[in-house]
Amino acid sequence: MISLDFRTKKNGVPILSRREIEDIAEQVIHSYKPKLVNSPGVLDVELFIENYAELEMDYQDLTHDGSILGMTVFNDCRIPVYDAENEKAVRMTVNEGTVLIDNSLLESDQLRRGRFTLAHEAAHWLLHRQMYLENKNQISLFEALEMEEKKLPVIKCRTSDIESKGKKELVTDDEWMEWQADYMASVLLMPRKAFSSLVKEKFKSAKIDKNFYRLGTDFETDLWAEAMAYEMADFFEVSVTAAKIRLKNLGFIKDQQDRQQYSLI
Known part of the structure; x- marks a missing residue:
């Protein structure tokens, strides 16, 4: 996997225009499968995630209402997911470099949105993992496993974050990062x-x-x-x-x- 270089804020959040995201995604695709840059074709996003981004994939019921479609896990921790059989939230241990996708995206009419969600999560890993690397050595394994949900080294992507349509006012770092991941996902799938x-x-x-x-x-x-x-x-x-x-x-x-x-x- 190539090393990406781009501007960031002091807190590590990338500063990227559409053009810059286009260029970064093109570099990534060229290093993975050059033919797809110029010749129309279909990116096998699961192979891309596993073989190029070197991420693990796991499908879970992430919430009781399907409001979260995907998560990218940057450090080992325990993630709250939904136990549908017992109708309650439970915590599961997840390794660094894992992409969690909601089971709802395995439905036949949701497979294409599932592809986009996988590309969106891969984009988070490519663009935003440096933010979490800085704190990785400052937290013990026990602390990471028992960390409060709001402090988890995880990006959670809701239904409104994936294939976002309409013009949003981007104010917070989270909003900018979701826009960046969404735009890069579209470029990875449609160079x-x-x-x-x-x-x-x-x-x-x-x-x-x-x-x-x-x-x-x-x-x-x-x-x-x-x-x-x-x-x-x-x-x-x-x-x-x-x-x-x-x-x-x-x-x-x-x-x-x-x-x-x-x-x-």
């Missing part, structure tokens, strides 16, 4: 160059001269844009939500009220 080449082919086939389409311009083309999002989702094995967000983030599809281009192409 810019590979994704863009496929979209441009579709634009050419639809005889759209510009490198973007503004929703609301034409009813039939709006339907085409909707169908294209489904096609992109199927090709990269992501959710339609994730594909739509990627199309907008790269400036290919614009909302009617969005008058400012911010394409990364």
Whole structure:
């Protein structure tokens, strides 16, 4: 696994723009499977997590209501999970470098969201583990195992953190880190160059001269844009939500009220 270099705040939280995340994710993909950078294809995210990021995966009922989809564990500790059989919370010992995914994402209609969640957790490990390494040697194993939940060396990702759509006001460090992991997950699964080449082919086939389409311009083309999002989702094995967000983030599809281009192409 390559060593990543980027700016951070004094507390270790990365300072990253979209462009910088695009570049970092591209470096990662190039070091893992170079072909995926330029040629459209599907990232086997489980193999990526195990063989490249060297993380363990475990599926659990993380909460009683499915509100937490994934966790990344940075130091050995005991994590509260839900014991569905006895309908109560219990603590389980988890090793450093473990990604926990909620069992709900194993349902057949949630597999693509599960892929995105795995990529999101891998992004946390790649971008944010340095924050926890600094405190690792200052805490005894016993203290780590019995640590209060709010101090656990864990990032918990809720349903609102994964495939986040809509514009959020990012204020806290946690909000910034969730945005960073979510954006990097989208790039890992849909690398810019590979994704863009496929979209441009579709634009050419639809005889759209510009490198973007503004929703609301034409009813039939709006339907085409909707169908294209489904096609992109199927090709990269992501959710339609994730594909739509990627199309907008790269400036290919614009909302009617969005008058400012911010394409990364």
